[in-house]
Amino acid sequence: MRIRQHPLALLAVALLLVTAGTALWRSAAPRQENASTIAAQLLCPACQGESVAQSQSPMAAAMRDTIAQQLAAGRSPGQVRQWFVDRYGPGILADPPYGGLGILLWLLPAAAAAVLLLLLLRALRRRAPAGSRAPDDAATPNPDAGEPAVVEPTVTQPVASDRPEAAPAGARPLRARRTWDAVAVGVVALVGAVALAAPHTRAADAKTGDATQTTSTSTLLDLARSLEGQGRYPEAAQVYREVVQEQPDDDRTRLRLALTLLRSQQPAEAARAAQQVLDHTPGNTEALLMLGLAQRATGSARATATLRKFLAAAPDDPAATEVRRLLDSKS
Amino acid sequence: MTSARRRGIWGVLAGLVVLGLGVTLAAGMRSASGGTAPAGGPVTQVRDEPAPPLRGRTLTGATFDLAGLRGKVVLVNVWASWCDPCRAELPALAAAQRRWSADGLVVAGIDFRDNAESATGLLAALGVGDMPSIADPQGAAAVAWGARGVPETFLVDRTGRVRAWAQGAVDASWLEQRVPPLVTS
Numbered sequence: 037m038r039i040r041q042h043p044l045a046l047l048a049v050a051l052l053l054v055t056a057g058t059a060l061w062r063s064a065a066p067r068q069e070n071a072s073t074i075a076a077q078l079l080c081p082a083c084q085g086e087s088v089a090q091s092q093s094p095m096a097a098a099m100r101d102t103i104a105q106q107l108a109a110g111r112s113p114g115q116v117r118q119w120f121v122d123r124y125g126p127g128i129l130a131d132p133p134y135g136g137l138g139i140l141l142w143l144l145p146a147a148a149a150a151v152l153l154l155l156l157l158r159a160l161r162r163r164a165p166a167g168s169r170a171p172d173d174a175a176t177p178n179p180d181a182g183e184p185a186v187v188e189p190t191v192t193q194p195v196a197s198d199r200p201e202a203a204p205a206g207a208r209p210l211r212a213r214r215t216w217d218a219v220a221v222g223v224v225a226l227v228g229a230v231a232l233a234a235p236h237t238r239a240a241d242a243k244t245g246d247a248t249q250t251t252s253t254s255t256l257l258d259l260a261r262s263l264e265g266q267g268r269y270p271e272a273a274q275v276y277r278e279v280v281q282e283q284p285d286d287d288r289t290r291l292r293l294a295l296t297l298l299r300s301q302q303p304a305e306a307a308r309a310a311q312q313v314l315d316h317t318p319g320n321t322e323a324l325l326m327l328g329l330a331q332r333a334t335g336s337a338r339a340t341a342t343l344r345k346f347l348a349a350a351p352d353d354p355a356a357t358e359v360r361r362l363l364d365s366k367s
Numbered sequence: 368m369t370s371a372r373r374r375g376i377w378g379v380l381a382g383l384v385v386l387g388l389g390v391t392l393a394a395g396m397r398s399a400s401g402g403t404a405p406a407g408g409p410v411t412q413v414r415d416e417p418a419p420p421l422r423g424r425t426l427t428g429a430t431f432d433l434a435g436l437r438g439k440v441v442l443v444n445v446w447a448s449w450c451d452p453c454r455a456e457l458p459a460l461a462a463a464q465r466r467w468s469a470d471g472l473v474v475a476g477i478d479f480r481d482n483a484e485s486a487t488g489l490l491a492a493l494g495v496g497d498m499p500s501i502a503d504p505q506g507a508a509a510v511a512w513g514a515r516g517v518p519e520t521f522l523v524d525r526t527g528r529v530r531a532w533a534q535g536a537v538d539a540s541w542l543e544q545r546v547p548p549l550v551t552s
Contacts, residue, residue, distance in 0.1 A: 098506025123513035229389025284450035312449035
């Protein structure tokens with residue numbers, strides 16, 4: 037293949053290179069850093085796959101406050117990041133520096149791509165002078181290797197010059213098959229190597245292992261939602277209770293528990309759950325609403341004050357209209 | 368070079384790549400799985416590093432400074448009244464305080480992002496109102512200690528070094544296993 041014969045391909049490659057260069061230049065350009073960009077670069081240690089900026093957990097909120105305090109005290113963004121790395125290890129960084137075994141993850145794909153390219157170039161080179169030269173493998177047949185005899189006559193036959201790809205036609209299916217066999221064996225070996233070398237403590241840690249816990253938690257949450265959907269509120273509440281027991285700082289589930297308790301006529305416990313959320317996030321308007329409704333259901337005198345506080349904090353909440361109606365009907 | 372030999376070299380190379388990938392993946396899984404966890408207990412990591420500073424006002428308004436407790440073994444517990452496992456472990460911590468205080472054990476709390484009223488109410492209800500607990504409304508102290516959630520417990524030896532770190536609620540057997548070696552040393 038001659039490159040000059042394909043101006044479109046050349047143009048596409050040039051365009052890709054220019055775009056990649058621009059992207060690199062833009063990402064390397066210095067950016068303004070503030071508390072929220074630093075929070076976005078740190079992973080929330082209490083959650084799975086969420087940054088400190090995204091997470092609703094109290095620990096992430098504490099970390100956001102800490103970042104703001106440190107910046108206010110005059111520390112540089114780099115110093116703040118290092119402060120967190122000193123305490124939580126390099127795993128706290130969403131984009132950790134390369135090094136150690138991790139560098140293999142970058143090198144191996146590059147090496148694999150290079151090998152593929154090499155093979156491709158070799159294949160192209162072999163095709164080009166088709167007819168003039170037989171492939172290397174066929175030129176030096178090796179009886180020791182157990183090469184099937186059928187390969188040889190096919191590849192050594194003279195080849196029509198207008199159909200160069202017909203040259204190794206007999207050999208290719210066999211070689212392709214062998215390649216696929218090798219790939220399959222490689223994949224099986226890889227899986228086997230990981231299974232053998234991976235730690236076996238996972239099963240023993242099932243109760244406390246983060247990954248296992250997250251899986252079982254999401255299963256439990258699915259179950260609770262399904263129970264809610266069927267109107268089985270007391271059972272759903274029991275499942276939410278279990279999740280909250282495992283993950284005490286999961287506000288969202290605790291509020292879900294409060295709502296389910298309200299629906300299953302257990303307002304006193306619903307009020308307690310909402311109050312617990314308010315204890316560490318006093319500004320949580322959903323918790324205020326839940327607490328007010330729960331207090332109202334228990335006949336508490338504080339219900340009106342709590343609901344008014346909710347209206348003051350979230351006048352545009354979708355529930356606000358309904359709450360105003362409730363308060364008006366009472367007064 | 369014969370084709371058989373060349374194929375052999377390619378085979379060995381492919382084998383090495385597969386092995387390298389396997390080792391990388393396995394190492395990644397191993398480092399992600401972290402500390403040891405006996406069935407039902409907290410995830411515990413053995414540490415040996417200087418304890419971060421811990422000073423501030425307790426829930427009762429007294430001043431507290433960990434640096435002044437050099438020579439004592441200190442159990443630093445990150446807790447909150449809204450956290451159910453914390454409520455469950457507080458009696459065990461109080462029992463440890465009573466049992467080993469004569470040997471130089473002090474139990475200190477970091478009350479993480481909590482309502483002070485709820486927190487003191489809970490301590491009083493559990494009969495552990497005398498446990499000094501730093502009010503940490505913004506969670507700055509817990510973050511400075513590298514806490515990842517609540518409850519967490521750090522065991523600090525007489526020289527001021529963190530010797531163990533437990534994620535999750537500790538219980539009587541955990542305390543029985545970890546505290547005596549430090550208080551008797």
